[in-house]
Amino acid sequence: MFSRDTWREIFITLRKNKLRTFLSGFTVSLGILIFITLYGMGNGLINTFDEFFSQDATNVLYVFPGRTTMPYKGYKSNRTIEFDNTDLEDIKKNFPMFLEHLSPRIFRSALVKYKEESNNYTTIGVDWGQQFAEKTIMMKGRYLNQMDVEDKTRNAVIGRLVEIDLFGTENAIGKYIDVGGSVFKVIGVFQDDGGDNEERQIYIPYTTRQLIEKNTDEIGQIVVQFKPELGYTGAMALERNLERYMKDKKFIHPDDRNAIFIRNVTDNLKQNQDFAGVLQMIVTIVAFGTIIAGIIGISNIMVFVVKERTKEIGIRKAIGATPRSVINTILLESVFITTVSGFVGMLIGIGLLRSLGDSLADDYFITNPYISTGVAVFATVLLIVFGAIAGYVPARRAARIKPIVALRDE
Amino acid sequence: MIEIRDLHKSYQMGSNSLHVLKGINFKAEEGELVAIMGSSGSGKSTLLNILGMLDEADTGDYILDGVKIEKLSETKAARYRNKFLGFVFQSFNLINYKTAMENVALPLYYQKVSRKDRETKALKYLEQVGLKEWANHLPSELSGGQKQRVAIARAMAAEPKVLLADEPTGALDSTTSYEVMDLIQQINDQGNTILVVTHEEDIAHMCKRIIHLRDGVIVEDKKIDQVRASEYVQ
Structure with missing residues (x-):
């Protein structure tokens, strides 16, 4: 499955179909890039929020006479x-x-x-x-x-x-x-x-x-x-x-x-924490929505790719490709593209957040936007895994098409 | 080499069943060059597809080189096709983003032949069809006749027992058709078994035996005196 020959075959296919390769890779990169930027900005927003409210100790009651x-x-x-x-x-x-x-x-x-x-x-x-x-x-x-x-x-x-x-x-x-x-x-x-x-x-x-x-x-x-x-x-x-x-x-x-007024910072703190929590939740939902959109994007591309290659698959089967080798080729191709472009998108995203630094702090309330490597890698791997699953379904269907049917496809 | 007994095949067309092959019996020995003729709808392509394991018969026996072909899984069919059969199609069916040489080498890739050997062998067969200088050209840069010759080289590269050609000259003008038939005759002269499906009389007469199909049955099966295509090729 992972022989050098298989990879060579995959590289040749990818290189000879540049537009297709570029489009699928671009979708994945963009998805991850948007996810990371969004998530990082969300964290930046929360950072700003924390800074606003963490100047004084939180275990304090102020008692005012009136x-x-x-x-x-x-x-x-x-x-x-x-x-x-x-x-x-x-x-x-x-x-x-x-x-x-x-x-x-x-x-x-x-x-x-x-x-x-x-x-x-x-x-x-x-x-x-x-x-x-x-x-x-x-x-x-x-x-x-x-x-x-x-x-x-x-x-x-x-x-x-x-x-x-x-x-x-x-x-x-x-x-x-x-x-x-x-x-x-x-x-x-x-x-x-x-x-x-x-x-x-x-x-x-x-x-x-x-x-x-x-x-x-x-x-x-x-x-x-x-x-x-x-x-x-x-x-x-x-x-x-x-x-x-x-x-x-x-x-x-x-x-x-x-007559007496007591200001309880804890009460504020709890509200603020709740607020920050909701903020975090919204950011997470939106970010994972982006990932899901990315997965759907890859699935569509995979369906299209398989459809486009139906005839080629028929030819390959007629000259001796087994269903397994057909699935392998399609899957390895898709996983390879998603992995490479996913990590490229991830690195660009992280780089972008780094370069932003505190430049948005004053005007947009985004302080030190960041994403932990764990979350970034998790999202990328998620996209790769689901991209592979999304690719597997049409690949398996393609491998099952009778060559005679596939060859008739124009 | 090939033996089929009482072969039946019908297609389900909506609620109607279309009985295409109604009991075909025939035998082809090694080294034969057989033309399968018939008007469209006579079942000749269906027969060839069954022989090529691209399609399955409903009932009947099919014995290829002493191996009974039945209840094939997709994987097994693929392996048999790769080992026993070479295909030549009317529409060439070359992979358009691969060069002539890569196309010819592809069956060998599925036989797990090493890359170097694949290239050597592919070049050898391209030379045989007279296209060695075109090895690094894409199909889009070749003429129809050249494409078909690449396809024949690809079919031969796996060194199959039987070469199956489905209207190999159907998309070509008569001069080019004769060139292709000349090539097919040369391959046959080397002892390869070849089945050609055609509806053109002149092409059929360049084979050694003609089987006539009509409405799903063989109506005529005769040995003929072969017309050499080289007579028409300058």
Whole structure:
């Protein structure tokens, strides 16, 4: 079946029938090329999607204070809710098994000066654990630590762009800056994937912020970082319990929806993951639709090829070709064409995706389109196998035609 | 060499059955050159197709070179055809994308002869039909007579026991027809058994024996004095 002679015969046939060879090969190459491009683009879309939503840690609840809209337990409505240090202590005390870090966030805008340069920036008073909730990446120096918070030190961690704005090419570490009238020492510079805005922020210990503001114990928002093991259901349960606890503590009506607002990233995350999953599914369906269209294309070509060669098959049979050798010749030819052109299409497709890289990221939301080699090879092999099966049926029919009938075919 | 006894064949044409061969008996010895004649519809082509194992008889015996041909699987029929029979058709039936030499070598490919031997042999037979210089030409570059000579070379290449020719001159003018018959006579002179189906009297008289078929039966079977085709060829 695989003797050199057989192959020679096949090569001669392929070479002498260039148009037919080209058309079948082209169909297969194109099918695989489209599949790979489509699938890769789909992955690129999902990459973009992931990038949008994976900037912050996902095991985080943000608790925001608001205003009451219902009177409750003798309190009037329209009362402003505020969080203070005792709330931090109480949450820590009541939910110890669920928590990883707990941090307040006190947002204050401040004019920041260094030598001749000055600018307005957002300062955020935080606890040291906030680094993990924001996924803050340190470029140099260090983040705030427990000591900074306990000792109320005047240390600040500045964003990458703050350093560029104020220090230019100078190294900010160890330098002193004026933040709204107080002097802070820069101990670290961070970067953040969240965009320019986040890199124009300055982190200081929340205790220092409270000290500057006449030793208040007000804390703004609370960021609750829970244990990732909780999973989606656990996070949702924690959110409900936390809300009930805080409402109870602050004398808020259980049905009052504006007094306390909790943003649960997990909930968003789940929606996003579901969305990405649907996206992936659509891409897969469309891509495999392309493959199926390719298979149908090959089948049609094979039917045509066999039809076109009916007379030749009759001649070959009259001079001694066995049905098996007829099937072998047709099948090997078709498998050879599909294999070669399939892999050519695959390589072109992969090359195309590689060369695209991130060039479509800004305008078309396609980041780093790629296809894993496994999927690419699988699709190609699928096309080859089904191409062979599709070729086998007409080949077998052709081999069964009586030579006398085949010879009469004009 | 060939013996058939009480051969019947009918074709199903819709609801009607067309009885084409109604009990054919005949024998051909080795080295004979037999013309099978008859008007169209007399069953002569059907008979030849059965002899060529391209078609099957309904009943009756067919013995070729001492081997009883019956209930052939496709594979076996192919092997017998390759071993026993050479075909020459009215429409030549050359493979159009293969050169003259490749066409002649094709039966040998199915006999699993090595490529080198195939080429040597194909060239030898092409030389015999006077077309050695045309070995690398495609059928489309050959005249009708040349095509038929290539087809005869191809039929001879497998060194068959019997050569079956179905209207070999049907598509040719008379001069070319005589050239082809001359070639067939030469092959016969070498001792090969040849059956020629024709409806042309002059072609039939270039054989050594004429069998007349009418309505599916043999009505006449006579030995004749052979007319040499070379007399008409310059």
